[in-house]
Amino acid sequence: NAGVMQNPRHLVRRRGQEARLRCSPMKGHSHVYWYRQLPEEGLKFMVYLQKENIIDESGMPKERFSAEFPKEGPSILRIQQVVRGDSAAYFCASSRGRGEADTQYFGPGTRLTVL
Amino acid sequence: SQKIEQNSEALNIQEGKTATLTCNYTNYSPAYLQWYRQDPGRGPVFLLLIRENEKEKRKERLKVTFDTTLKQSLFHITASQPADSATYLCALDMKNRDDKIIFGKGTRLHILP
Numbered sequence: 001n002a003g004v005m006q007n008p009r010h011l012v013r014r015r016g017q018e019a020r021l022r023c024s025p026m027k028g029h030s031h032v033y034w035y036r037q038l039p040e041e042g043l044k045f046m047v048y049l050q051k052e053n054i055i056d057e058s059g060m061p062k063e064r065f066s067a068e069f070p071k072e073g074p075s076i077l078r079i080q081q082v083v084r085g086d087s088a089a090y091f092c093a094s095s096r097g098r099g100e101a102d103t104q105y106f107g108p109g110t111r112l113t114v115l
Numbered sequence: 116s117q118k119i120e121q122n123s124e125a126l127n128i129q130e131g132k133t134a135t136l137t138c139n140y141t142n143y144s145p146a147y148l149q150w151y152r153q154d155p156g157r158g159p160v161f162l163l164l165i166r167e168n169e170k171e172k173r174k175e176r177l178k179v180t181f182d183t184t185l186k187q188s189l190f191h192i193t194a195s196q197p198a199d200s201a202t203y204l205c206a207l208d209m210k211n212r213d214d215k216i217i218f219g220k221g222t223r224l225h226i227l228p
Contacts, residue, residue, distance in 0.1 A: 005160070016210050026177075033216075035179065035218075040220070041220055042119070042204070042218040042219050043159070043218040045215050045217070045218075048123040048215075053226070056215065057173060057213075059215075084208055091158050091159070093158075098210065103161045103164070104161065104216065105161070106158030106159045106160070108156075108158050109156075109157070109158050
């Protein structure tokens, strides 16, 4: 009974490159959330997706960042032309729905370092 | 905008004592208030949820209170153990407003043997 999987766990990119972060939700979960965490900072909501739909992307920068959750396969958070300020831990969470009992389960995170 | 405040300084508690962590928020009361535990290098793990119309919730050695008048939640760990050392995050589930979960920065707890 695998939990939320994220890969890679660590990603190093040079400025200007693209970063692709993957998240496979728990089995039976169709809701995915992406958060960013900077050192000594709280988790900041970025985007909330259901299969093939972006429900809320109000926390995601308008430029360079995009997210998708296709019908088949993992959810992808894509950061184009990375800058040093993008260095952070990116966490994905999944839930069965958005009801009271639908707790969010978090993955182990991807630590992005931009050189 | 909605803000959450948790003790920014680390909390040191002697093993066996009760640890109490505070979460204060501004503006609107959430539909639910949640507490998570996060260990270094790992993702948060859900611990407890309390509804806006509940005053108190317990789970084993954990107790959460929720006072919507004070806009405050307290998180207690009784008979604390060194294994309880972690960062504890408070989160507001604003399902009643804009469907987001807003996290505090967390409080680091050290249980001293």
